[in-house]
Amino acid sequence: MDLGTIFGLLGAWTLIVWAILAGGSLVWFINGPGMILVVGGSIAIMFLAFPASIVKSLFKVIRNAFFFQSKSIEKLIEDMVHYAEIARRNGILSLENTTKDIDDAFIVRGIQMAVDGSEPELIEQVMNNELENLIDRHSLGKSMLDALGRYAPAFGMIGTLVGLVIMLMNMDDPSMIGPGMAVAILTTLYGAVIANAIALPIADRLARRSSEEVLYRTIIIKGVMSIQSGDNPRVVEQKLRTFLPSSAMAAKDQEAAA
Amino acid sequence: MDLGTIFGLLGAWTLIVWAILAGGSLVWFINGPGMILVVGGSIAIMFLAFPASIVKSLFKVIRNAFFFQSKSIEKLIEDMVHYAEIARRNGILSLENTTKDIDDAFIVRGIQMAVDGSEPELIEQVMNNELENLIDRHSLGKSMLDALGRYAPAFGMIGTLVGLVIMLMNMDDPSMIGPGMAVAILTTLYGAVIANAIALPIADRLARRSSEEVLYRTIIIKGVMSIQSGDNPRVVEQKLRTFLPSSAMAAKDQEAAA
């Protein structure tokens, strides 16, 4: 779990609620029909704009953004070098036993194909295909959140226009103008909060998560291909280390030179 | 037919109507001249911005978005492998009879060309050309809906400006200011609803539909080319399976390994 994400989300909402309480009452800011219009309307539009099966995955996508565990690339390279050593020492078939202890299904699938003696081109094609499917899923999740970040303010504006018309048609009682306008404004507020304190920042986060995971899996693909072709574990390490952020790499480099 | 689409469209409109009824009367929100200006003006501008023949296809495009039947890619691959088996067993000419039972005109056209002994380059060129025409038609449909999503709010704003000027010129009777302003605001509301609850979400949907159908037809082209070149049905399957989403592919993979 990622404390920054939780802290960010709770922090932003706490500040909004606190700003409300600093000058008024929370009750003033709750308008049932307005909330239903903005939240319900945005969700309905998501079902119009995206296939139902995909909208249902939206919650999974959001949950992923919160509970995603950044995996260590250093550790991954060490593991891949370790598998290369086993393959070099005992033959590639001996990796079959090793796969039982590996958590990452993507690594397992790759090594299994190498053990089964699949053609290198096929292994690479199958793994790249899976990687592209992942990228597609991520970019679809991001585009859904971006769409929510557009449609929620739009429905907020629609609600405000509806509220303004109702208020303007009821101007006989001047004392109702203020509250009527306040209610009309609320849906714009709901839309702005949904977009800027939920949908758009999570979309930003997802884009970043995606590029991290793509790097991670690219290293796995290169590693499996290197192991499959019987590369020396040192060569495997050297090839994979070029993907490391440079500070980590430089450290390793000086170590090696020492 | 796609229940999600219908549910999304009806849901969004029901919520808007319900929000109106929660605070006022539906009659307040109906302004004949305003509706004619926004709806009619947007349609007229579509005829200015796009050739008439294309605007007329807009309804067909929208209908397609609603009644599009997602086709199973698994099923398609099975079919293509089946045709490959027939061609392998009885010669490619024997596919002539099979084409009578095939629904998809695109598959029929491809196989027919293979049966007729056309050059592989020509078959691929003709089928790719048809695929690009499809992509063009889809992207034209999307760009029309995007244009509608821009021009409808613009005409809503024009209507509101017209209404405001009329109201400001009639300020002798203060009791008319409220209703006059309400009427002026209505066209902005119409434009926002047309854009955000019809045009833009359907444009999003169309983009997604298009990429689904492009994948479907790409698999058909690869399959026909593979059958034409006399590939073994197993090879045909292997080639086409690389287009499958990875979860489905992995399942097949383990099956094959078992």
Place this chain on the structure above:
Amino acid sequence: MDLGTIFGLLGAWTLIVWAILAGGSLVWFINGPGMILVVGGSIAIMFLAFPASIVKSLFKVIRNAFFFQSKSIEKLIEDMVHYAEIARRNGILSLENTTKDIDDAFIVRGIQMAVDGSEPELIEQVMNNELENLIDRHSLGKSMLDALGRYAPAFGMIGTLVGLVIMLMNMDDPSMIGPGMAVAILTTLYGAVIANAIALPIADRLARRSSEEVLYRTIIIKGVMSIQSGDNPRVVEQKLRTFLPSSAMAAKDQEAAA
């Protein structure tokens, strides 16, 4: 002439005028200084933003958008095949007489170069160069209309700000507030109408026109190159037909197969 374009333009303007008459008087919406500011200011800015020689071509560009005659691609292919037959039967020099009856200066120029025995590379380079010049001219026309679609609303807003300041400085007479504000709003209305009912839709139209004409000329270039290299008329037809929209092509296809 294109009826859709005329219908669209007249329709949109008629609806705006009708909406004005439905609630007020056309005189209220005419403000000489405001019109001069928005129309004159936008035109002046066009001369600042684009070379004078190009701004002067703006009217020609707009006229083209209205009077452009969509040319039949089917007919073009038939013609090119016809020229190929003549070249095949009587030698390429015999096309010299044919060029006298051809309307399209682009085809004439291409065939003339082929008759003169120019190198194929030179013919292709010269014709492609002319095509790129056409694309440049079209995209320049579109970018001028897009600029007009940005600067007209900007000058509308400048006019409204000027009007508001004047109104606010004259608030001694409350009865003048309404009309003063109405006048101020008018320039925003002018800017919105110029942008959304003239400049931007015509820019959209131009983009479409351009891609149609590029396709048309690309087919001419391919055809001339094919004739020049002495291709069989059937091969010329087959090469050019791959540019046809698929429905038309499929029809031809079945015909050929029959």
Place this chain on the structure above:
Amino acid sequence: MDLGTIFGLLGAWTLIVWAILAGGSLVWFINGPGMILVVGGSIAIMFLAFPASIVKSLFKVIRNAFFFQSKSIEKLIEDMVHYAEIARRNGILSLENTTKDIDDAFIVRGIQMAVDGSEPELIEQVMNNELENLIDRHSLGKSMLDALGRYAPAFGMIGTLVGLVIMLMNMDDPSMIGPGMAVAILTTLYGAVIANAIALPIADRLARRSSEEVLYRTIIIKGVMSIQSGDNPRVVEQKLRTFLPSSAMAAKDQEAAA
């Protein structure tokens, strides 16, 4: 000097001043602190957003946009062909004297390198490098003007918000509300005028100027390379003429054919 540019700039400003005088007094539109905030603030932000050395060149960039002399490409090609003839007749070294009469430093530098016997690859690299530096400078100038077109309205809005707060805090004297609001609005007007009647149109113009000059220098590079390789003057002309706009080229073509 370019009359269109001057006419455009003066025209737009004259119209704005005239619109002010048509309804009010120029004095109402002058607010010292507001002008200093918008103009000064925008300039200060330019120093924050761009290196000081580059901001200082902004005036030079703007002056260039006004006093840029469109050079004739026809004339350039004639000159290059003329140099090719000299080189052909008297040897390339004889061009050394010719360079004294050439105004354009870019041509001189290219020919000088050819005369000095530099490697063709080096000549092309050095000249292309200089061309890319020019493109960088132009695009930097454009991006500065675009930034000014964003920051001036932003500071206009900041000024208006400051003015509104001051006005709202001083509402004891109702007669001051109008003038207070008028003053507040002025900075938005200043920002809009700076952006739309100075910065953005000049940025548009610069983009166009840049592409003209890039074409001009590209022809020079091709010409120098062609002269250096000892091409026949006719071949030099033919190569360079493919860069001409097609109308001019067609004319030449028929001449040549005649």
Place this chain on the structure above:
Amino acid sequence: MDLGTIFGLLGAWTLIVWAILAGGSLVWFINGPGMILVVGGSIAIMFLAFPASIVKSLFKVIRNAFFFQSKSIEKLIEDMVHYAEIARRNGILSLENTTKDIDDAFIVRGIQMAVDGSEPELIEQVMNNELENLIDRHSLGKSMLDALGRYAPAFGMIGTLVGLVIMLMNMDDPSMIGPGMAVAILTTLYGAVIANAIALPIADRLARRSSEEVLYRTIIIKGVMSIQSGDNPRVVEQKLRTFLPSSAMAAKDQEAAA
């Protein structure tokens, strides 16, 4: 340190404060809860939108933008030529001592690898990798500032909507309407100032800094590769000088020709 940056930042803020003091009191513009909402909310959203480790580096990124020292490319090329001379004269191993006097860790690392006898492909790969990491870090810094430039105004608007609702609910006391509205507007002002006088201009600056540093390091990489391959110092200079802005290069050129 960069005086332009400091001057720009201080200048813009001084002008804003001065504009406030010209018409009102600084106290009117300080609203504790509003500041906490906009500043705190934007920061919280940054933690939601970006990994915590990266947000923490934001201050470092901003500091870099201010204290970045533009390095002389002329001087760099002289140094690289100097190292090439040493390598040529005393063998590449003799550079080992030289590295002790070099400040730039990137040059040291490159030369060290050359001295250690690493493969040229590996040196280039490692250095390019480090360069791409730098580009990634810079573009991440820019995208964080761009996000701040979007979220700060969004929270400003949220604060204003909250303030407006509170004001509208408290309309019993008309004397409080002005100050209530003033307070509501303040958060929009805070958001606009944070975006336009801090975040967005620094993002612009960072983009420029990044391209300067990328050029600097590209020259280092080319230089090290050239030294490693034993190039003549004159060739090293000629290769690196092609990266110089053209004015500087021309000067050198004439010098060399003299």
